[in-house]
Amino acid sequence: MTAFDNAMQQLEIAAEKLNLTGSVVAKLQQPDHVFEFDIPVVLDDETEKTFHGFRVQYNNARGPYKGGIRFHPQVDLDGVKALAFWMAIKCAVVDVPMGGGKGGVEVDPKKLSPRELEKLSRAWVRALTDKIGPQVDVPAPDVNTTPQIMDWMADEYAKITSDATRATFTGKSLGNGGSAGRGTATAQGGFYVLVEAAKKLGLDLSNLKIAIQGFGNAGYNFALLAHAAGCKIVAVSDSSGAIYNSAGLNPVLVANTKADTGSVIDYGDAKAIPALDVLTADCDVLVPAALENQITAANAAQIKAKIILELANGPTTPAADKILFSNQKIVLPDVLANAGGVTVSYFEWEQNLKNEHWSEAEVLAKLEPIMVKAFGEIWAMAEKHKVDLRTAAFVLAVERIAGAMR
Numbered sequence: 001m002t003a004f005d006n007a008m009q010q011l012e013i014a015a016e017k018l019n020l021t022g023s024v025v026a027k028l029q030q031p032d033h034v035f036e037f038d039i040p041v042v043l044d045d046e047t048e049k050t051f052h053g054f055r056v057q058y059n060n061a062r063g064p065y066k067g068g069i070r071f072h073p074q075v076d077l078d079g080v081k082a083l084a085f086w087m088a089i090k091c092a093v094v095d096v097p098m099g100g101g102k103g104g105v106e107v108d109p110k111k112l113s114p115r116e117l118e119k120l121s122r123a124w125v126r127a128l129t130d131k132i133g134p135q136v137d138v139p140a141p142d143v144n145t146t147p148q149i150m151d152w153m154a155d156e157y158a159k160i161t162s163d164a165t166r167a168t169f170t171g172k173s174l175g176n177g178g179s180a181g182r183g184t185a186t187a188q189g190g191f192y193v194l195v196e197a198a199k200k201l202g203l204d205l206s207n208l209k210i211a212i213q214g215f216g217n218a219g220y221n222f223a224l225l226a227h228a229a230g231c232k233i234v235a236v237s238d239s240s241g242a243i244y245n246s247a248g249l250n251p252v253l254v255a256n257t258k259a260d261t262g263s264v265i266d267y268g269d270a271k272a273i274p275a276l277d278v279l280t281a282d283c284d285v286l287v288p289a290a291l292e293n294q295i296t297a298a299n300a301a302q303i304k305a306k307i308i309l310e311l312a313n314g315p316t317t318p319a320a321d322k323i324l325f326s327n328q329k330i331v332l333p334d335v336l337a338n339a340g341g342v343t344v345s346y347f348e349w350e351q352n353l354k355n356e357h358w359s360e361a362e363v364l365a366k367l368e369p370i371m372v373k374a375f376g377e378i379w380a381m382a383e384k385h386k387v388d389l390r391t392a393a394f395v396l397a398v399e400r401i402a403g404a405m406r
Helices: 003-018 022-028 077-093 114-131 147-161 185-201 217-228 251-261 275-280 318-326 340-354 360-385 389-405
Strands: 033-042 048-059 065-072 100-106 137-141 209-213 232-238 241-244 271-273 285-288 307-309 330-332
Touching: 003 022, 003 077, 003 318, 003 389, 022 389, 033 077, 033 114, 048 065, 048 077, 048 114, 048 137, 065 077, 065 147, 065 340, 077 100, 077 340, 077 389, 100 114, 100 137, 114 147, 137 147, 137 340, 185 217, 185 307, 185 330, 185 340, 185 360, 209 217, 209 275, 217 232, 217 251, 232 251, 232 275, 241 275, 318 330, 330 389, 340 360, 360 389
Parallel strands: 065 100, 065 137, 209 232, 209 285, 285 307, 307 330
Antiparallel strands: 033 048, 048 100, 232 241, 241 271
C-alpha cells in the first residue's frame, strides 16, 4: 500500500463517520493541481544534469496552499500527493486558515555543492513562479531543505515578481523574514501535546521513559524538551543505527557525538542496537521522528510503548493503527503531534504580511493554546465516536474542510 493509498483510506473512514456526500469525497480524493517538471542545472564541472521536480496543490478551501519542499532521492508523485493531503488535514486540525500543498525534487542534496544547491533551489522557483504567491501557495522547508534554501527561493521569487512581503516562503532565516521559534516549533508543539496526553492519562511526566526514532531537528529538540522536563530518554536512532541505555541518555552529549562522528551509534555510554529496534524498545513513549511507514503490521504488536507521539509524517500504516488501537495504545497522530511546525509557519506568513516580528516568547505564547485546544477537540471527538485519535483528527479536519467547500 502506497502513502497516498494510506491517506485515502484515512479519508474514507472519516467521510463515513460524517456521512459526507459522494461529490465532496470525490473532490477530496484528488488534488486541485499537480505540477511535474524538469530542472536542468549546470554543475560545477560544467556538465548539465536534469532533476525532476514536483508541486502538488491539494486543497485551498480554507486558505492558500501550504506545505514544504522535500529534497530527497526517493521523492515521487505518490508520496508528494499524500503529504499535500496530510497538510490540508493538519492545517484544519489546528484551525490554521490555510490549505494543503507539498513539493519536492528527486535529488540527493548531499552530492551537490552549495553553489549547485543554490542553482537547483532558484530553478525550482522559476519553474513555479506563476503558480505560487502569498495568497496562492506558500511553500516551506521539509526533509533536507534548510533556512538557507528558503532564503534563496524567497530571493528568487522577489527578483522575478518584485514582491516585497517575503511571505511566499516560510522557514526563512531570522535575518530574512523568518520567525523566532520556527526551528523548534515541531518539537515544541509535540511536547505540548504529550503534556496534555499525560494529564488525560494520569501519568507523571517526569517518570516517562522515551525512545526517539530519528535524531534530526525534530527528534533532537523534542529530546531536549523532554529531558528538561525530567523524562528519561532511553533510546535514540538515526539512519546508521540506534543506541539504548535504560538509565537514560543525555541528548546534548549524543548530539555532540553525532556532530563529531556522523552518527549516534558512536556514543560511548549506551548499547548499540539495530536501527529499527528503537521502535520496540522498552519505553513509555515512542516518538517516530524519521520517515513514513515505519510502524507496520509486521512490528506493531511488538511495540511496548503506551503512547506513540508521531513527529514524523505518516510513520504508521493503517494496518498498524488497527493493531495499536486493539492493544490499547494511544497514538498521538502526526496531523496533531507535529502541527506546531505548520502553525509557526503560519505565524511567519502573518508576520511577513503585517511587516511585524514577534519574539520567541510571543510565538510560544500563541502556539501553546492552539495545540492544547486541538488536542482537547480531538480527544472529545474520539470519545464521541469511540474511535482512535487519528480517526478523530481526520473527522474533525474533514468536517472543517468540507464545510469550507460548501
